[in-house]
Amino acid sequence: xxxxxxxxxTYFSFGKGSEKDIGALVKRFGGKKVLVHYGxxxxxxxxxxxxxxxxxxxxxxxxxxxxxxxxxxxSGLVYKGIDICRKENIDFILAVGGGSVIDSAKAIxxxxxYDGDFWDYYSTGKKVDRALPVxxxxxxxxxxxxxxxxxxxxHEDGMYKRGASGEALRPKFSILNPEFTETLPAxxxxxxxxxxxxxxxxxxxxxxxxxxxxxxxxxGVLKAMIEESPKVIKNPHDYEARANIMxxxxxxxxxxxxxxxxxxxxxxxxxxELSALYDVAHGAxxxxxxxxxxxxxxxxxxxxFVQFAVRVWGCDMNFENPEITxxxxxxxxxxxxxxxxxxxxxxxxxxxEEDIPTLVKHLGATDENPIGGYVKLGPKDIEAIYRLAL
Amino acid sequence: xxxxxxxxxTYFSFGKGSEKDIGALVKRFGGKKVLVHYGxxxxxxxxxxxxxxxxxxxxxxxxxxxxxxxxxxxSGLVYKGIDICRKENIDFILAVGGGSVIDSAKAIxxxxxYDGDFWDYYSTGKKVDRALPVxxxxxxxxxxxxxxxxxxxxHEDGMYKRGASGEALRPKFSILNPEFTETLPAxxxxxxxxxxxxxxxxxxxxxxxxxxxxxxxxxGVLKAMIEESPKVIKNPHDYEARANIMxxxxxxxxxxxxxxxxxxxxxxxxxxELSALYDVAHGAxxxxxxxxxxxxxxxxxxxxFVQFAVRVWGCDMNFENPEITxxxxxxxxxxxxxxxxxxxxxxxxxxxEEDIPTLVKHLGATDENPIGGYVKLGPKDIEAIYRLAL
Numbered sequence: 001x002x003x004x005x006x007x008x009x010t011y012f013s014f015g016k017g018s019e020k021d022i023g024a025l026v027k028r029f030g031g032k033k034v035l036v037h038y039g040x041x042x043x044x045x046x047x048x049x050x051x052x053x054x055x056x057x058x059x060x061x062x063x064x065x066x067x068x069x070x071x072x073x074x075s076g077l078v079y080k081g082i083d084i085c086r087k088e089n090i091d092f093i094l095a096v097g098g099g100s101v102i103d104s105a106k107a108i109x110x111x112x113x114y115d116g117d118f119w120d121y122y123s124t125g126k127k128v129d130r131a132l133p134v135x136x137x138x139x140x141x142x143x144x145x146x147x148x149x150x151x152x153x154x155h156e157d158g159m160y161k162r163g164a165s166g167e168a169l170r171p172k173f174s175i176l177n178p179e180f181t182e183t184l185p186a187x188x189x190x191x192x193x194x195x196x197x198x199x200x201x202x203x204x205x206x207x208x209x210x211x212x213x214x215x216x217x218x219x220g221v222l223k224a225m226i227e228e229s230p231k232v233i234k235n236p237h238d239y240e241a242r243a244n245i246m247x248x249x250x251x252x253x254x255x256x257x258x259x260x261x262x263x264x265x266x267x268x269x270x271x272x273e274l275s276a277l278y279d280v281a282h283g284a285x286x287x288x289x290x291x292x293x294x295x296x297x298x299x300x301x302x303x304x305f306v307q308f309a310v311r312v313w314g315c316d317m318n319f320e321n322p323e324i325t326x327x328x329x330x331x332x333x334x335x336x337x338x339x340x341x342x343x344x345x346x347x348x349x350x351x352x353e354e355d356i357p358t359l360v361k362h363l364g365a366t367d368e369n370p371i372g373g374y375v376k377l378g379p380k381d382i383e384a385i386y387r388l389a390l
Numbered sequence: 391x392x393x394x395x396x397x398x399x400t401y402f403s404f405g406k407g408s409e410k411d412i413g414a415l416v417k418r419f420g421g422k423k424v425l426v427h428y429g430x431x432x433x434x435x436x437x438x439x440x441x442x443x444x445x446x447x448x449x450x451x452x453x454x455x456x457x458x459x460x461x462x463x464x465s466g467l468v469y470k471g472i473d474i475c476r477k478e479n480i481d482f483i484l485a486v487g488g489g490s491v492i493d494s495a496k497a498i499x500x501x502x503x504y505d506g507d508f509w510d511y512y513s514t515g516k517k518v519d520r521a522l523p524v525x526x527x528x529x530x531x532x533x534x535x536x537x538x539x540x541x542x543x544x545h546e547d548g549m550y551k552r553g554a555s556g557e558a559l560r561p562k563f564s565i566l567n568p569e570f571t572e573t574l575p576a577x578x579x580x581x582x583x584x585x586x587x588x589x590x591x592x593x594x595x596x597x598x599x600x601x602x603x604x605x606x607x608x609x610g611v612l613k614a615m616i617e618e619s620p621k622v623i624k625n626p627h628d629y630e631a632r633a634n635i636m637x638x639x640x641x642x643x644x645x646x647x648x649x650x651x652x653x654x655x656x657x658x659x660x661x662x663e664l665s666a667l668y669d670v671a672h673g674a675x676x677x678x679x680x681x682x683x684x685x686x687x688x689x690x691x692x693x694x695f696v697q698f699a700v701r702v703w704g705c706d707m708n709f710e711n712p713e714i715t716x717x718x719x720x721x722x723x724x725x726x727x728x729x730x731x732x733x734x735x736x737x738x739x740x741x742x743e744e745d746i747p748t749l750v751k752h753l754g755a756t757d758e759n760p761i762g763g764y765v766k767l768g769p770k771d772i773e774a775i776y777r778l779a780l
Contacts, residue, residue: 001633003405008398014650015393210630212617213638216610224603240600243391247650248603256646260404260637 001211001260008254010147011173014247016239018177019051019137022094023059029133029172031092034063035085037105038096041067043139046183052096052137064088069097072275072282073104075155078118081108085132095136095171098192099143099152099282102136106151106169109134121164122153128166136174141181141246142192142283144199144253146174154276160362161276176250178242186233190340191283193229196249197222197333198286202265203258204308205294205374207301215307217257221248222312226336233340266372267293270385273359280349287342288349291334292389297375298326305329346390356386391601391650398644400537401563404637406629408567409441409527412484413449419523419562421482424453425475427495428486431457433529436573442486442527454478459487462665462672463494465545468508471498475522485526485561488582489533489542489672492526496541496559499524511554512543518556526564531571531636532582532673534589534643536564544666550752551666566640568632576623580730581673583619586639587612587723588676592655593648594698595684595764597691605697607647611638612702616726623730656762657683660775663749670739677732678739681724682779687765688716695719736780746776 011028013021026034034056036049043049044067056063066081084090085108095105109131111118121128128149136146145151149170154161181189204218225248231241251257270293271285298305306322309315309329318324334344343349360383363371370376377385401418403411416424424446426439433439434457446453456471474480475498485495499521501508511518518539526536535541539560544551571579594608615638621631641647660683661675688695696712699705699719708714724734733739750773753761760766767775 001405001630001637003408005401005403007401011395011397013395015391018393210634213611213614213634213641216614216617217607217641218610220606220608220610221603224606227602240391243650244600244603247391251603251607251646256641260633 002208002262004259006255006259007167008147008170008256010171010254012147012176012250013173014176015243016177016179018175019048020055022052022055022135022137022175023061025173026056026061026092026094026135027059029092029135031061031133031135033088033090034061034092034094035081035088035090035108036063036065036094036096037069037081037101037108038065038067039069039098039101042183043096048137048139048180049096052094063094064090069101069104071100072154072161072279073100075119075153075157078104078107078111078153082111082118085112091132093132093134095134096139098138098140099145102134102143102145102171103151103153105134105136106131106145107153107164110164110166110169119155121166122155122162128164128168131166131168133172134169136171137180138174138176138246139180140184140188140192141242141249142195144196144249146171146176147250147254152272159276161272174250176246178239178246181242181246182237182239184236186236187341188281189232189236190337190342191281192249193225193245193340194283194287194337194342196245196252197225198267198290199252200257201290202267203261203263205264205297205304206261207374208261211261214257214259214261219311221252221257224248226312229340262373264373266377269363269371270382273363274349274351276362277355277359278349278351280351284343284349287337288345288389289385291330291344292385294330294333295327295388296381296385298330299323300375302326353390356383359386392598392652394649396645396649397557398537398560398646400561400644402537402566402640403563404566405633406567406569408565409438410445412442412445412525412527412565413451415563416446416451416482416484416525417449419482419525421451421523421525423478423480424451424482424484425471425478425480425498426453426455426484426486427459427471427491427498428455428457429459429488429491432573433486438527438529438570439486442484453484454480459491459494461490462544462551462669463490465509465543465547468494468497468501468543472501472508475502481522483522483524485524486529488528488530489535492524492533492535492561493541493543495524495526496521496535497543497554500554500556500559509545511556512545512552518554518558521556521558523562524559526561527570528564528566528636529570530574530578530582531632531639532585534586534639536561536566537640537644542662549666551662564640566636568629568636571632571636572627572629574626576626577731578671579622579626580727580732581671582639583615583635583730584673584677584727584732586635586642587615588657588680589642590647591680592657593651593653595654595687595694596651597764598651601651604647604649604651609701611642611647614638616702619730652763654763656767659753659761660772663753664739664741666752667745667749668739668741670741674733674739677724677727678735678779679775681720681734682775684720684723685717685778686771686775688720689713690765692716743780746773749776
């Protein structure tokens with residue numbers, strides 16, 4: 001196990017009616033005037049927005065609204081949010097939505113108190129050490145952004161999708177009411193499931209040895225997802241399954257299951273290019289890319305893939321040829337996602353073979369500066385992974 | 391799943407050399423003058439104390455020492471610590487030791503800023519909402535107090551062993567260097583393992599339905615403990631196994647694996663009477679009591695015990711008679727602890743059958759005020775559990 005630090009001071013209020021705590025929590029974490037940030041308006045139609053405002057009103061907290069965050073959130077709205085926050089003396093950002101809304105809120109929070117262009121954090125990897133406090137009211141179990149120090153934004157100038165990170169971005173509080181995810185269509189629900197499982201896999205597939213505790217926790221999250229996911233696809237109003245998935249989504253990404261090990265986020269990076277170019281849902285892209293990445297790298301550390309197949313997917317071990325077991329695990333993962341309605345290849349995703357050189361180039365990895373940890377990936381490797389996903 | 395809140399803002403620095411962060415972390419969390427609290431002096435003999443002081447000195451933080459905490463920590467030293475803190479204007483308590491030292495430090499932290507007798511918190515269950523900040527340097531993986539809001543103290547006036555709880559007691563930071571646990575004798579190491587596994591079981595055995603995510607996380611911690619524990623008993627200097635157990639001990643008790651469900655801490659309460667009367671190690675007492683409790687309550691919710699047997703202990707399911715499977719799981723748990731050197735009955739623990747009425751009386755449960763959640767336990771039930779442990 002490697003040395004690590006872990007600090008996850010987000011206050012979670014989980015369950016039915018937890019949105020009633022919003023006003024008190026904004027006050028507890030120092031907010032006096034709030035930017036309420038949201039997406040395309042579904043939170044207005046389904047009544048969630050009104051519940052949020054009711055709690056703010058009850059605590060006499062003034063607010064300004066900024067809607068319009070879209071999936072794969074864009075820099076343009078971030079700049080607009082920063083302007084509003086500065087003009088209106090906003091001191092707290094409340095994100096009401098899924099990962100895109102939360103990530104946009106985090107970018108606004110960082111940019112408002114930063115002298116330069118907020119995009120510096122995203123283009124350079126510079127850690128965000130200062131930001132307005134952020135709270136979240138989660139409506140999609142997927143990104144884990146409600147408990148993470150991360151944010152991903154797409155810059156409209158070149159459509160670069162890049163991430164920033166820093167402890168200042170970790171939400172002060174998150175309201176997790178599983179009922180708020182019940183109106184999500186099956187396809188978006190499945191995208192979230194794919195994202196959650198990918199977050200675990202990007203931690204699980206590590207060359208770091210002797211990480212049994214975090215391996216077992218990762219396997220636990222995946223097995224719970226395997227059990228609960230089909231239930232919500234079958235019945236979107238299955239509160240209990242929604243609740244299990246919602247907590248799993250947080251646990252999968254606040255890093256408690258990923259500490260002390262090298263992680264590998266190359267599947268995310270490879271997928272981000274698909275989202276940026278075709279504007280496809282991140283989880284759908286991951287359902288195509290993660291299994292392709294697995295097939296490409298599995299021989300590097302076959303044991304870990306055999307462990308994945310046996311412990312997570314219940315495959316019988318082929319002692320004569322463990323590679324068959326490893327491949328069976330990957331196939332079951334892919335088939336599971338397909339059974340939830342996810343695409344399994346470029347065609348189903350709406351991506352095109354002829355764009356592969358553009359995707360590779362856009363990602364920007366070189367032989368000298370490869371991506372990945374489990375296996376270092378240069379441009380030829382990345383191209384091969386896209387081709388495995390055709 | 392039940393509604394819950396979860397807030398665990400402890401900063402963990404984990405790994406070799408992490409003690410170098412102590413001075414900076416005391417400052418970060420507002421400490422200007424520190425009480426360094428420790429136990430019988432082993433931390434002085436093995437050099438850990440000097441490393442702690444070196445880091446405080448490097449940050450120019452003055453300190454006062456208070457050693458002498460014993461296992462099953464006593465109220466007398468807590469009163470002494472409160473006096474010192476008040477006289478010396480201490481504003482930060484640093485616990486260097488295991489759960490007993492940390493729990494004593496928490497009691498001092500609460501008592502110093504409380505107008506009445508600190509024991510009020512322990513005798514009445516009143517939540518601790520104010521305390522001096524506490525940091526820990528952990529030397530025994532066991533109690534989980536390094537990440538929990540809990541403290542257990544024995545009052546010398548009557549030898550009552552009681553717990554207090556409250557968010558103000560959660561450590562601001564904890565230094566987890568697995569090397570610091572390597573000098574611990576095998577018996578104490580095994581006691582810690584028994585305690586960690588019990589902390590998971592007291593959360594796992596719940597009547598709350600639809601808690602697959604936390605069930606799977608609990609099972610993951612237990613399976614990691616089953617894998618790693620024999621390694622440290624065989625080789626106390628197995629750093630990697632120590633590291634896995636150390637993180638497991640924190641995860642087992644900061645409640646991330648226990649949220650959203652009714653929990654049952656009656657095994658802990660029943661054991662506390664043994665520790666208080668015979669001054670036996672808490673983990674050793676739990677190795678005797680937890681399996682006895684399991685045998686007594688298993689028929690109430692047999693399915694959960696069958697799940698425990700199959701998923702955690704790898705028992706083959708007996709479909710004709712699941713009770714046999716459930717009992718097999720309990721027996722394997724007990725045999726596992728015995729294989730690590732733990733006692734399995736009163737005699738091996740040094741407890742006496744004739745004291746059972748005293749133990750039951752001292753615990754104080756009545757038919758009107760039973761203990762337990764999985765099954766409500768009155769005096770007759772508690773007596774039966776002690777007898778099953780003979």
